[in-house]
Amino acid sequence: MKFHLLLMLTCAFTSLVTSYQPCFAGQQHVDPQTGLVIADGYKIVTAYCIGCHTAKTIREHRATLDGWKTIIRKMQKTGRWQFDSHTEKMVLDYLSENYPLNSLRVHD
Ligand code: HEC
16 A cells, blocks of 8 residues: 555656656557557558658647548548548547547657
């Protein structure tokens, strides 16, 4: 019990001094090249979404699933390509799960 308390305090303190890095942030794997969270759909996003701008544009954005849908539809128009519905769902799930609205911007 005491040990857990100590661990929590240490964690809270470390979070403070490292400016809002959440505790146990290491659980999420981030691609060292793009900084994008490695999860389902990440490869598609890497393949399609970092040709015109860097991954930072994506990492810095937060939106609901609908918000992301609006964005990727706009991107598809700009680039004149189209995801099939299965691929689009993978991309949307990835973005809305890893870069949801109101989340801390911990991946920047
Ligand atoms: C054909 C080029 C192109 C591709 C491919 C592309 N984008 Fe964009 N994206 C743009 C342009 C142009 C802008 C607006 C200006 C800027 O920020 O550079 C933009 C802006 C954004 C923004 C900032 C918010 C906004 O609405 O301006 C986000 C988020 C974004 N793109 C995500 C994505 C995602 C996710 C993908 C993959 C599905 C993607 N982009 C693929 C061209 C592209």
